[in-house]
């Protein structure tokens with residue numbers, strides 16, 4: 626950011642606004658999607674099983690998945706798409722758009738300047754596009770090899786994977802970062818952990834309500850319990866090593882904030 630600021634000459638206020646905007650737009654949306662994926666794994670264990678089978682076959686037990694594995698992990702790619710469809714964090718599209726000229730849709734007049742709210746949830750749950758839409762079913766995307774950006778801008782709307790990054794010219798600017806973060810998060814989660822329902826004090830399994838979300842601009846499932854256990858001591862050890870390395874490379878040792 627400071628390099629761009631030097632080149633373009635914008636003010637410190639604009640620079641902090643831009644930096645804050647990226648962090649705000651990119652963090653909670655991504656973590657909410659990972660959180661939704663964990664909830665889905667509690668409820669749809671058959672998906673977890675298939676995802677682990679794929680990761681184990683392609684990556685094996687000795688290293689974590691990386692972006693180089695992406696072309697060979699189509700089921701994980703499909704889990705990323707299905708997580709974004711199943712629980713869109715920007716449930717009403719985040720940013721209202723505005724029509725630049727008078728328009729009409731199915732007899733409704735939309736005057737120039739009117740704000741348009743993008744009802745992502747309804748479109749993502751349309752049974753005509755996604756049969757049995759509340760079912761978490763990555764195989765909907767088994768033959769979809771488009772990356773998120775190509776899918777979101779496909780001129781044939783039937784080719785769009787979902788509508789979670791927005792539509793039209795004003796789309797999520799972080800779409801590539803988001804797609805990669807989710808791929809790494811989901812592939813490594815299934816590589817390292819088993820996810821199961823938690824039990825209450827009487828030993829009964831607690832199944833979360835998949836239709837209960839927090840409210841707000843960016844939503845996520847309301848807090849739920851789950852049981853995450855490392856798949857082996859070796860895998861847990863490799864995750865700890867990776868975490869330590871990331872911490873040393875990226876965070877200030879004293880403040881634990883990002884290094885400048």
Ligand code: HEM
Nearest residue numbers: 650651654655715718719720790791795796797798799803
């Ligand atoms: C799961 C992850 C994410 C989701 C679901 C998501 C979704 C969205 C949506 C729906 C919009 C509004 C688009 C519109 O106007 O129609 C948006 C805007 C935006 N997103 Fe994301 N986003 C995600 C991750 C990220 C990341 C990682 C970054 C940055 C690194 C980012 C940066 C932005 C920015 C800067 C805007 C505003 C663009 C503008 O002013 O028009 N997003 N995002």
